[in-house]
Amino acid sequence: MVFSFDLLINAVVSGILIGGFYAAVTSGVSLSFGILDIVNIAHPAFIILGSYIAYIANATLGIDPILAAIVMMPVFYVLGAAIYQVYYVSFEKRGQESLRGLAFFFGLLFITEVTLVLYFGVDYRYVEARYIGPSWHFAMLDIPLRILVPCLVSLVLTASLQIFLTRSFLGRAIMAVAQDQLALRLMAVDPIKIKRIAFGISIATASLAGAFLIIIQPVEPSVGREYIGRIFAICVLGGMGSLPGTVIAAMLLGIVESLTSTFYGPSWAPAVSFGFLLLTLAVRPAGLLGR
Amino acid sequence: MIAAGPSNANGASANGAAPALLEIENLGKRFGGFVALENISLSVPPGERLGLIGPNGSGKSTLVNCICGTLRNEQGTVQFGGQRLDGLQAHQRTHLGLARSFQLPRPFVSLTLADNIRIPLLYTVATRRGSHHAAHEIEDRCGALLCQVGLGDKARRLPRDLTQVEMRKLELARAMAAEPKLLIADEAMAGLTHSEIEDILSLLFRLNEQGVTIILIEHIMSAVMSFSRRLIVLVSGRKIADGMPDDVMRDPEVERAYLGQ
Amino acid sequence: MRTPVFLLIWLVICAAVFVAALALGNDYIFFAGYVVLQYVVLGTAWNILGGYCGYVNFGSAAFFALGAYSTVAIYRLITEHEFYRMPIPVLMLIGGVVSGIVGFGMGYLTLRLRGAFFAIATLALAVVLQTLVVNWDYVGGSRGAYIIRPEQIAPFGNYIRYLFLIMMLLAVAAITTARLIEHSRLGYGFASIRDDELAAEASGVPTLRLKLIATTISGALMGMAGAPFPYYIGYLQPSSTFGLDYAVNSIAMPLIGGTTSWVGPLIGALLLGSLQQIATVTISSAVNLLIVGFLLVIFVVIAPNGIIGLIHTYLQRKPEDFVGRRRVEAEMPGQVP
Numbered sequence: 001m002v003f004s005f006d007l008l009i010n011a012v013v014s015g016i017l018i019g020g021f022y023a024a025v026t027s028g029v030s031l032s033f034g035i036l037d038i039v040n041i042a043h044p045a046f047i048i049l050g051s052y053i054a055y056i057a058n059a060t061l062g063i064d065p066i067l068a069a070i071v072m073m074p075v076f077y078v079l080g081a082a083i084y085q086v087y088y089v090s091f092e093k094r095g096q097e098s099l100r101g102l103a104f105f106f107g108l109l110f111i112t113e114v115t116l117v118l119y120f121g122v123d124y125r126y127v128e129a130r131y132i133g134p135s136w137h138f139a140m141l142d143i144p145l146r147i148l149v150p151c152l153v154s155l156v157l158t159a160s161l162q163i164f165l166t167r168s169f170l171g172r173a174i175m176a177v178a179q180d181q182l183a184l185r186l187m188a189v190d191p192i193k194i195k196r197i198a199f200g201i202s203i204a205t206a207s208l209a210g211a212f213l214i215i216i217q218p219v220e221p222s223v224g225r226e227y228i229g230r231i232f233a234i235c236v237l238g239g240m241g242s243l244p245g246t247v248i249a250a251m252l253l254g255i256v257e258s259l260t261s262t263f264y265g266p267s268w269a270p271a272v273s274f275g276f277l278l279l280t281l282a283v284r285p286a287g288l289l290g291r
Numbered sequence: 292m293i294a295a296g297p298s299n300a301n302g303a304s305a306n307g308a309a310p311a312l313l314e315i316e317n318l319g320k321r322f323g324g325f326v327a328l329e330n331i332s333l334s335v336p337p338g339e340r341l342g343l344i345g346p347n348g349s350g351k352s353t354l355v356n357c358i359c360g361t362l363r364n365e366q367g368t369v370q371f372g373g374q375r376l377d378g379l380q381a382h383q384r385t386h387l388g389l390a391r392s393f394q395l396p397r398p399f400v401s402l403t404l405a406d407n408i409r410i411p412l413l414y415t416v417a418t419r420r421g422s423h424h425a426a427h428e429i430e431d432r433c434g435a436l437l438c439q440v441g442l443g444d445k446a447r448r449l450p451r452d453l454t455q456v457e458m459r460k461l462e463l464a465r466a467m468a469a470e471p472k473l474l475i476a477d478e479a480m481a482g483l484t485h486s487e488i489e490d491i492l493s494l495l496f497r498l499n500e501q502g503v504t505i506i507l508i509e510h511i512m513s514a515v516m517s518f519s520r521r522l523i524v525l526v527s528g529r530k531i532a533d534g535m536p537d538d539v540m541r542d543p544e545v546e547r548a549y550l551g552q
Numbered sequence: 553m554r555t556p557v558f559l560l561i562w563l564v565i566c567a568a569v570f571v572a573a574l575a576l577g578n579d580y581i582f583f584a585g586y587v588v589l590q591y592v593v594l595g596t597a598w599n600i601l602g603g604y605c606g607y608v609n610f611g612s613a614a615f616f617a618l619g620a621y622s623t624v625a626i627y628r629l630i631t632e633h634e635f636y637r638m639p640i641p642v643l644m645l646i647g648g649v650v651s652g653i654v655g656f657g658m659g660y661l662t663l664r665l666r667g668a669f670f671a672i673a674t675l676a677l678a679v680v681l682q683t684l685v686v687n688w689d690y691v692g693g694s695r696g697a698y699i700i701r702p703e704q705i706a707p708f709g710n711y712i713r714y715l716f717l718i719m720m721l722l723a724v725a726a727i728t729t730a731r732l733i734e735h736s737r738l739g740y741g742f743a744s745i746r747d748d749e750l751a752a753e754a755s756g757v758p759t760l761r762l763k764l765i766a767t768t769i770s771g772a773l774m775g776m777a778g779a780p781f782p783y784y785i786g787y788l789q790p791s792s793t794f795g796l797d798y799a800v801n802s803i804a805m806p807l808i809g810g811t812t813s814w815v816g817p818l819i820g821a822l823l824l825g826s827l828q829q830i831a832t833v834t835i836s837s838a839v840n841l842l843i844v845g846f847l848l849v850i851f852v853v854i855a856p857n858g859i860i861g862l863i864h865t866y867l868q869r870k871p872e873d874f875v876g877r878r879r880v881e882a883e884m885p886g887q888v889p
């Protein structure tokens with residue numbers, strides 16, 4: 001273990017930037033799990049799907065991956081809305097969401113992952129763009145642009161989502177549906193429709209998150225699995241539905257992961273996020289800024 | 292506020308009756324910033340028929356949850372049979388002799404009615420009397436309890452086949468199956484017809500005669516008045532009256548807060 | 553039907569199956585059958601916590617792998633110190649104890665969490681355990697571990713036949729255990745926890761204690777299934793041994809077969825397991841997970857009561873006839889905690 005201040009600073013900064021990206025990745029789950037109470041364990045699979053779509057657009061048409069992802073967001077939204085409809089009719093209505101709903105998403109995770117394997121194989125795929133490759137050198141800091149750009153756009157995404165949820169009628173209806181469905185009905189708003197929209201938005205964020213992912217690192221279908229723990233750890237630590245909390249928790253996790261990886265080696269990295277999760281669940285299930 | 296009869300420090304009534312079965316002192320419960328219960332104190336002697344009334348949201352069910360261990364109260368103590376219940380799990384309190392029915396029925400949906408009754412028999416009664424409880428005795432007891440509440444012919448059915456009213460009866464039967472010393476019936480009579488109310492009331496009277504202390508939580512005033520020997524009124528988390536039913540009903544504060552002018 | 557009779561019937565069936573497999577003359581049937589039987593144990597074990605109690609465990613792989621790695625650790629110990637080779641049944645017992653203890657520990661840490669959080673916590677625990685093993689060089693770390701499987705063993709001939717037989721006996725033990733639980737006071741307690749934990753507590757059921765029993769038994773059985781695995785596969789690799797694939801299979805098989813009884817995981821494992829073996833041979837092994845994923849989603853949406861439920865609907869009987877068929881056998885009351 002070689003300790004140097006340079007290494008430390010870079011690890012911390014790198015952690016913060018990755019954390020910004022993690023926040024975007026988790027924002028969808030903050031919506032579906034934190035607010036709607038739907039344990040969509042397949043969310044990482046949709047992110048990987050987004051990665052591959054960005055890859056196709058980039059490899060065949062030369063389009064910037066983030067742009068491609070934004071264009072695909074409506075498609076992902078429709079997919080999310082459709083999935084929620086099936087989920088609602090099959091499980092929520094029957095009150096069986098705990099076991100069978102979970103199994104449903106688990107199945108979707110595998111279907112998505114294996115379909116990608118069968119279609120694309122297990123080779124790592126990556127995208128090319130002008131900001132992938134160069135780094136910013138700033139004093140002792142070495143910031144790769146391929147991490148900085150997704151981090152910045154992630155924060156924009158998360159901020160927009162937060163504004164939407166707190167300022168617009170639809171957004172506030174979504175926040176309300178978690179707390180009082182009856183009150184919503186009395187205001188002539190159909191809670192099921194609201195939840196469908198919210199879940200659609202949740203999956204739509206996965207499209208963008210997928211683009212971020214493949215910019216930051218090469219992707220192959222099973223990469224999603226390591227994100228399951230990260231996402232839920234951040235969601236719980238961040239307070240289940242609080243987007244500001246998600247950002248803080250994401251950066252915290254990013255920093256700890258980065259430090260562990262730099263000074264102890266990357267083979268311990270998976271344990272960090274999942275260990276974080278266990279710790280949070282054991283000690284403070286309400287998270288940092290919990291409701 | 293009208294108080295109960297004079298009592299001395301350890302909760303026994305001044306006329307020398309047995310010490311209280313249930314003793315609650317300064318119980319308080321908050322949910323975040325919302326104060327659900329504040330400074331609740333009451334004393335229930337064994338064999339009592341206590342009525343608990345109050346508007347919706349006044350904290351009656353919260354009080355029951357705190358007594359039975361489903362919720363933890365931050366302040367105050369609950370004593371049952373002279374033993375403090377702090378830290379005891381709900382099932383341990385049931386083993387001690389405390390039983391309750393839920394205001395919104397919570398049946399075991401994948402089990403038949405008979406099996407619903409069987410659970411408390413297997414896990415509360417059998418553990419008390421020692422482990423040599425023959426299977427057919429339990430079977431008979433299930434049937435008998437279901438008959439007592441008028442569900443005898445539906446023993447093999449599932450709860451989803453029941454009406455709301457029948458589910459409340461099942462709730463009561465399940466609480467009775469635990470052979471409690473103190474039974475808390477939380478709105479067991481909502482929606483029942485007059486004669487069904489009479490049936491449940493006579494059932495509760497019979498139980499009381501056999502020595503079971505009963506706390507009846509109800510909105511049906513006729514039932515409460517005819518059943519209770521003592522009446523407690525809860526409004527906004529506070530106890531505003533505690534005494535003989537007729538006295539309580541004439542208390543101006545009770546009239547104002549609960550009954551209307 | 554009393555348990556000894558049940559056991560006898562199944563032992564006879566096992567003998568018949570074994571003889572039939574021998575008669576086929578191709579040892580491949582033992583290799584494939586071993587995997588299917590392994591899933592019978594895993595699915596049954598999972599169902600004890602998942603189907604009976606309603607607590608979804610995503611960490612099946614961890615318990616399975618712990619059993620496998622305890623075998624590896626003992627193997628290393630023996631070859632280094634030249635003791636005699638430990639017989640597999642003993643290894644199973646050890647694997648079972650190790651996984652049982654971990655199951656208990658996991659339960660103690662996580663069972664106070666409500667449904668979804670519990671499931672996620674089990675996943676987290678599995679990954680943490682995996683990371684610990686991958687970083688433990690004694691059992692090979694990320695490079696994996698080699699176990700040399702003996703070629704032959706008297707009187708069976710090829711060693712794989714011996715492994716097959718052992719796994720078959722373990723499968724019988726698993727379904728017998730599940731059935732025993734179902735028909736005992738413990739089974740009623742589990743069902744009450746699954747249906748309404750709050751009401752169960754209020755009825756006097758010591759829910760935490762029962763849940764701990766469930767996780768311990770479930771974990772122990774999974775560990776026992778994992779103990780012979782290094783001998784079966786020869787080379788143990790942490791990424792696949794701890795893989796999510798075990799998790800999805802041990803969840804899918806009971807859900808597809810039916811979660812309310814010991815029959816469900818058995819049917820699910822036999823059908824799904826065989827299907828996967830056939831697919832591996834004819835198409836590719838990646839397709840396995842696709843099949844499992846699809847069947848899981850389809851069944852969970854369309855047939856929530858699994859194959860058992862479908863059979864009963866087909867036979868025009870209502871599922872509650874089956875669900876309600878819990879009998880407390882005369883010799884049982886009060887004996888099971």
